[in-house]
Amino acid sequence: MAQAPLDTTSVNKKRLVVLGSTFAIGYTAMLVSLNHAWYSNEQRTDFHFFNDNNEWRQMDKAGHFWSAFHESRAGIDMLRWAGVPEKKAILYGGMLGVALQTPIEIFDGFQADYGASVGDMVANTVGSAAVVAQELAWQEIRIMPKYSFHTTRYAGMRPNVLGSNLGEQALKDYNGQTYWLSVNVAAFLKEDSRYPKWLNIAAGYGAQEMLYNDPEANAAAGLRAYRQFYLSPDLNLMHFKGRSKVWNTALYVLSIIKVPAPTLEYNKRDGVKLHPLYF
Template identity: 55%
Template structure:
């Protein structure tokens, strides 16, 4: 299961990477030589933020759990794989930030792509190792695969196109289900955004303009996106989940998947000379902003949302 502060660590790491990628200038070095000072500065900065995050995570989460010997826990069938989508999203954003930052240090493009793409795996694997010592769960093979897939998706696009054209994004809305089990799905809005999978949606945003000839004059700021979500998930146990629905709503809860089609704003395509705005757009672009959307779910229902987030 995704630790409650895990995504906060992702955001901290991403913010540092985005700042580095925006503010550092290319070094005048011979291609292939490593500019030690800038790489060291980047490594030290990301390391300090990450270690600090691990300390906070350990005190706020792991100290409350009983420790045991290292073991694995297969949670692949839980939460309609929404947590796996979250791991893919987190690793992708971390690796993307790593590549963009390292490209600005003076490393060769090939070095920046390969080393930066490892960032997501390097940041997320220690979390899984810590999970492996928790009695109530353990290290998840599915999480490790999702982390690797997120970093690999960055590497593949960078090697193929030298840029990101298909990016995962995240959005969240409040649901009625979190109140049924606040200890697991969250109390505050911030906790629910991290823990209530019913309100989370993960997107793949396609930079359409990059796939079309320039003469087509397609707006560079307008992407197309497909999304994935799921609802009616309070317990992983089907009987407990069904029963709480009967008790609270008069009808059993039966988890189901949702698929979306929408337009998406490509903030990185907005031209500005401001380094502050560039950094803000870079960070905000990991989120899908509210937009009209068409939903299809596996209850065979088609639904239009005038504004979905």
């Protein structure tokens, strides 16, 4: 009987210890800051579930997908850095997004005004699975979820919910958020293709006029929420990697953000319009 080849990958135990310690500290800090940002002024109750799938035009679900994707992406790459065998790094690291996002649902489950969301948990799982699927299929990320943000007038109208400062607004004001899928077109073409390897094409999703998640409350404020769809060029920042670890790390972190660029928008209210530079 033929024997399976031995796995010669050597796990770096020191790096695993560093990862474990850093994760524990960072995880604790995340929970504390999250509790302060979202829940410090909320009324608490017994744990329960709440169906919010029709709220905020699903912008919150897009945010959960984006967050879980990049947390799992980082988990995989950190385990690779520690020398964990490839498939184990993908499968174990790929679960990090779900592991980090689950406490949010637990926190939500104790809030009187809402509760734990099955829809959020599905979005978290799909986000993590999207990383694992690409790594197993292509051994690389070819379709990268990205985020962009601009301030809106709505946050000032309801700062307790949409944010009272820039940091809170970037997290809470769905009107100013756009979530993208940036496609590395060159990765799907032949190696000798002349298509520029630094040029991605990104499709985006956003929504406007969401002061409240309830349509009747929005209408009473003179608003009617609507969806927005975008198409824009984007930079494949990972194409510009070099020899510097600092430079490569910066590109890795920045790759989660959509680079401002000329953008086509479509929505049912205004039809098609061009933004010379869209954030």
